[in-house]
Amino acid sequence: MRFTHLEKATTVLLDHPVRLASAYAVGPVELPENCGVGREWSSHFTHEEWNLEKACSEDGIELSAGGRAACRLLTELDPRTSELNLGVFPPLAEQERLLLVSNLRCMTAQEVIFRPFEGTGQIWIDGTLVYAESGPFRLYLEEGDHTVVIIAAFIPDEARSIRISGNQVCDEPDVIELHREFVERNIRNHMAWLEVEQSAGREGKNSPILFYLLRKDRILLPSDQTLWVEVTNDEGMKLDRFTAHWEQEQSYAWDEEKARKTGMLHFTVTYRDHEAVEHHFVYSVLVRPLSVVVECLQEEYDHFIQVCAKDVLHSAQKIQIEGLLEELKRLTDLPEDPFEIWDSRVVREYIKLLKQIFMHGHTEQSQHPSVLQKEHIFLTADGIGEGFFVSRLDNSLQRYTIQLPSNYTAERRYPLIVLMPGKRYELGLPDFQDRGFGQGWEDEAIFVTFSCRGVTLGSYIGEAAFLEGLDVILRAYRVDEERIYLTGYSNGAYAAWAMAQAYPSRFAAIAVISGAPHPKHLKNLINMPILDVCGDQDYLFAQAYTAPVTELSSNHFKGVIERQSNHWDTHELRLLDGILGWLMQWKRDVVPQRIAYRTERGRHNRAYWLELTRMDENEEYAELYGEMSSTGELDIEAVHAEEFVIHLSQEDMSLELAQVRIGARIFMLDLREYSRFRFVRTHSHKRPSPEYRLIAEREGESSEDSTKNADAAKSIAGLQSVGRNGASHGMGVLDVYMDRLHIVLPSSYTTSEEEQAVKRTANALASPRTATWNPYIGVHYPVVSSKDISEKELADSNVICITSGLSRHELLQKYQAHLQIACTEDGYAWGDDFTAGDYCLSYIQPSPWSATQQMLVVATNSPRLLGKNLFMRRLIMPGYFNGLHPYLNKEIIVYDSKGVRAFNFTSIRHAQHKLQGQ
Numbered sequence: 001m002r003f004t005h006l007e008k009a010t011t012v013l014l015d016h017p018v019r020l021a022s023a024y025a026v027g028p029v030e031l032p033e034n035c036g037v038g039r040e041w042s043s044h045f046t047h048e049e050w051n052l053e054k055a056c057s058e059d060g061i062e063l064s065a066g067g068r069a070a071c072r073l074l075t076e077l078d079p080r081t082s083e084l085n086l087g088v089f090p091p092l093a094e095q096e097r098l099l100l101v102s103n104l105r106c107m108t109a110q111e112v113i114f115r116p117f118e119g120t121g122q123i124w125i126d127g128t129l130v131y132a133e134s135g136p137f138r139l140y141l142e143e144g145d146h147t148v149v150i151i152a153a154f155i156p157d158e159a160r161s162i163r164i165s166g167n168q169v170c171d172e173p174d175v176i177e178l179h180r181e182f183v184e185r186n187i188r189n190h191m192a193w194l195e196v197e198q199s200a201g202r203e204g205k206n207s208p209i210l211f212y213l214l215r216k217d218r219i220l221l222p223s224d225q226t227l228w229v230e231v232t233n234d235e236g237m238k239l240d241r242f243t244a245h246w247e248q249e250q251s252y253a254w255d256e257e258k259a260r261k262t263g264m265l266h267f268t269v270t271y272r273d274h275e276a277v278e279h280h281f282v283y284s285v286l287v288r289p290l291s292v293v294v295e296c297l298q299e300e301y302d303h304f305i306q307v308c309a310k311d312v313l314h315s316a317q318k319i320q321i322e323g324l325l326e327e328l329k330r331l332t333d334l335p336e337d338p339f340e341i342w343d344s345r346v347v348r349e350y351i352k353l354l355k356q357i358f359m360h361g362h363t364e365q366s367q368h369p370s371v372l373q374k375e376h377i378f379l380t381a382d383g384i385g386e387g388f389f390v391s392r393l394d395n396s397l398q399r400y401t402i403q404l405p406s407n408y409t410a411e412r413r414y415p416l417i418v419l420m421p422g423k424r425y426e427l428g429l430p431d432f433q434d435r436g437f438g439q440g441w442e443d444e445a446i447f448v449t450f451s452c453r454g455v456t457l458g459s460y461i462g463e464a465a466f467l468e469g470l471d472v473i474l475r476a477y478r479v480d481e482e483r484i485y486l487t488g489y490s491n492g493a494y495a496a497w498a499m500a501q502a503y504p505s506r507f508a509a510i511a512v513i514s515g516a517p518h519p520k521h522l523k524n525l526i527n528m529p530i531l532d533v534c535g536d537q538d539y540l541f542a543q544a545y546t547a548p549v550t551e552l553s554s555n556h557f558k559g560v561i562e563r564q565s566n567h568w569d570t571h572e573l574r575l576l577d578g579i580l581g582w583l584m585q586w587k588r589d590v591v592p593q594r595i596a597y598r599t600e601r602g603r604h605n606r607a608y609w610l611e612l613t614r615m616d617e618n619e620e621y622a623e624l625y626g627e628m629s630s631t632g633e634l635d636i637e638a639v640h641a642e643e644f645v646i647h648l649s650q651e652d653m654s655l656e657l658a659q660v661r662i663g664a665r666i667f668m669l670d671l672r673e674y675s676r677f678r679f680v681r682t683h684s685h686k687r688p689s690p691e692y693r694l695i696a697e698r699e700g701e702s703s704e705d706s707t708k709n710a711d712a713a714k715s716i717a718g719l720q721s722v723g724r725n726g727a728s729h730g731m732g733v734l735d736v737y738m739d740r741l742h743i744v745l746p747s748s749y750t751t752s753e754e755e756q757a758v759k760r761t762a763n764a765l766a767s768p769r770t771a772t773w774n775p776y777i778g779v780h781y782p783v784v785s786s787k788d789i790s791e792k793e794l795a796d797s798n799v800i801c802i803t804s805g806l807s808r809h810e811l812l813q814k815y816q817a818h819l820q821i822a823c824t825e826d827g828y829a830w831g832d833d834f835t836a837g838d839y840c841l842s843y844i845q846p847s848p849w850s851a852t853q854q855m856l857v858v859a860t861n862s863p864r865l866l867g868k869n870l871f872m873r874r875l876i877m878p879g880y881f882n883g884l885h886p887y888l889n890k891e892i893i894v895y896d897s898k899g900v901r902a903f904n905f906t907s908i909r910h911a912q913h914k915l916q917g918q
Helices: 052-057 173-186 290-308 315-331 344-365 429-435 461-476 491-502 519-525 541-551 569-573 577-583 704-717 732-738 752-766 791-795 810-814 864-868 908-915
Strands: 002-004 010-013 023-030 049-051 071-074 096-106 110-116 122-125 128-132 137-141 144-152 162-165 191-195 209-215 226-232 238-245 249-252 264-272 278-286 384-390 397-403 414-420 446-450 479-489 509-513 530-535 557-562 594-599 610-615 622-628 633-639 641-647 657-662 665-670 676-682 691-697 741-745 783-785 798-803 827-830 833-836 839-846 854-860 892-896 899-903
Touching: 002 144, 023 052, 049 052, 052 071, 110 128, 128 137, 128 209, 173 557, 173 569, 173 577, 191 264, 191 278, 209 264, 238 249, 264 344, 278 344, 290 315, 290 344, 315 344, 315 384, 315 397, 344 429, 384 429, 397 429, 397 461, 414 461, 414 491, 446 461, 461 479, 461 491, 461 732, 479 491, 479 569, 479 577, 491 509, 491 519, 509 569, 509 577, 519 541, 519 594, 530 541, 530 569, 530 577, 541 557, 557 569, 594 610, 610 622, 622 641, 633 641, 633 676, 665 676, 665 691, 732 798, 732 839, 732 854, 741 752, 752 783, 752 798, 752 864, 798 810, 827 839, 839 864, 854 864, 864 892
Parallel strands: 002 049, 010 096, 414 446, 414 479, 479 509, 509 530, 530 557, 633 657, 741 783, 741 798, 798 854
Antiparallel strands: 023 071, 023 096, 096 144, 110 137, 110 162, 122 128, 122 144, 191 209, 209 249, 226 238, 226 264, 264 278, 384 397, 397 446, 594 622, 610 641, 622 633, 641 676, 657 665, 676 691, 827 833, 839 854, 839 892, 892 899
């Protein structure tokens, strides 16, 4: 079929990358079930040639199955993507497709690269299939017009991009180098295996396998060659070998008897480039239900434990095997998160790794010296492994993927590059194996990725998960803590920014691609080497690039702009050596000469040699500024700081004494005897400017843990009137999510309606969401009855207690003397002030069971209000980069007849007025 009269839908490829600026939209069209990948779709239209300009003014295009498909010209661009706006169309049904027909006019004959973002559908150029969810590709286009047809299987909300580039040179040298590496790693001599019909997925196949072999590199891979395909089972046994061809539908009828009990068939395609160099590509197809495969693997593991390794496996290896099996079991069911994609590569690599462990035990592992160390998991021959740990946060099994250097030994420490995920899990074992990080680097590093539990932007649960995952890696592997690097794209970049701004002392450098920092906290990074990559069409450009480059312009800040690139185009740059290798030149600056640090949260309180130990509780932020002269003089400015510490020693400054100026006062620090110098604000009506007194402390005299315990105990004993822990400042009720958490319910209810309302609220708080493109957070905190949890468990956990009657919640009734607000059936009381009427109240306070833990009380005298309260009906986690949330970052939230109000425990009088809605 041929489309004509496309002049109005023409995009000209001239001297810079382009996107389709206009197109004719045909459909939605309902396609027959057998219209699979590579099959000619044009037979579903009646004529061999269609004038689309005319079809727009008439009744559309006639379909061979009857009826007509609408046709309209699209010229409006979506401002977030710079792509054609498809928001005018309703969501597509399962068998519906939308065709976008456009004309690409090449002003010269040239090599053209298409960079589609995942989820685009199919792309046909001049009647040839060139893309089907198969990644970027390149081809040679002659001068003149070329018909581009995009067949969309769904209409994405916003994540959409097809960047088209030719021989133009419009980018800076850094981008050109990144682009060359991108082509080398993702396109050059690459191919794709396409399943012609919808995959049987986790159910397996028992019929012929229909497939289509597609050249992603249509420049270097000749079309007229014979390909060889070798078939093996899970044990690596060769089952068959046959020929195949490019861009043709092909069928393979597998022999069940020959395949034996294998779970998957593995197809290795051998092909040659234009210089006759051989290349190989492996694709795997599940041929038995995954549940059956997992059962067999579980039986093998049970036998392995009993016969081969009862006393050999250490805990990390045992939990690794069990974790691999659990992940496979989880994949047998549809995940709760609909954005989680079924990936046969993961199944293949997990089965392969488990088979190797069961067959060879420790013998094969001895080929890699790292696995000889007691703490290590089983690794592949190239030092890549999938490890697991039981999370302290919610008792869930969490995984990490790691690549160790080829020369890894316990005798030295290695740089660590943390690949921050763009979603719950972005990279896994097959991704690490395909990529092979750091190959050829003179200085090798450890590469790792682990979950921050979703698109959490490195905030709250995301921060807690990141810090826990990092701690797991630091305890298990030999890491040089002077060289810890963070890198990420989009959500991963947000998380890298957030962690670097909160903890600038911990990281040597960050590389961020298309993610935004907290604008007011950019000053925290004046000593942090940063590589900031962004597309000039990114809807985040002002926040992700302009603001940082303006605020942080220095020798160790490097900004890189890719022209004609939107937010989703830069996704392809995130794992390149040009990004990761840049990090390796930096080491952490332990004692920088200049420090600037702003924080809104008591948990984020340390920048190098300055630590904020207590903020002014009436203010929303605090700042510390420090400058060190070459002669050892320190100039300090503190804003809204009640107490702060200077951490410096004679070793740090090569001096015996240091002079500190704070405002008009000068202090002398004896660096020979002390290494911690605590400054406590003294309040005087005679002096309008802050005054501080100095307390010198020896190293080890006040450790971090003991200080934390002492401060927390002080919060309970000495600050009972204000009911807060210092670390919770700026965190509000969300501080309860920063550690292990249990949600504790009453042991009895007066009505079924009360029980349902309380349990609905518990489930909402146990599984919070985000307001991002993927709202699912990968947590579900334990929900227990108050009679089913011990005080020992309570002492090692944050707690959310939900009640609609104090007498029915044994824990709250037992510890009601410790509660900051008294909640009764008639109303609630703060101190001597009582507010009558229906209410739903939530407030956070120190836990009665531990000086270091938090308790969130959710109390109501009317269970129906739990369903009406926005924050109890569904909890949406905000992000740090947006600053303080007007409600969730407060310590008390009241919902009653006066509406919703939120505030902090700052003073009894102020709180009483707020409670009464004054």
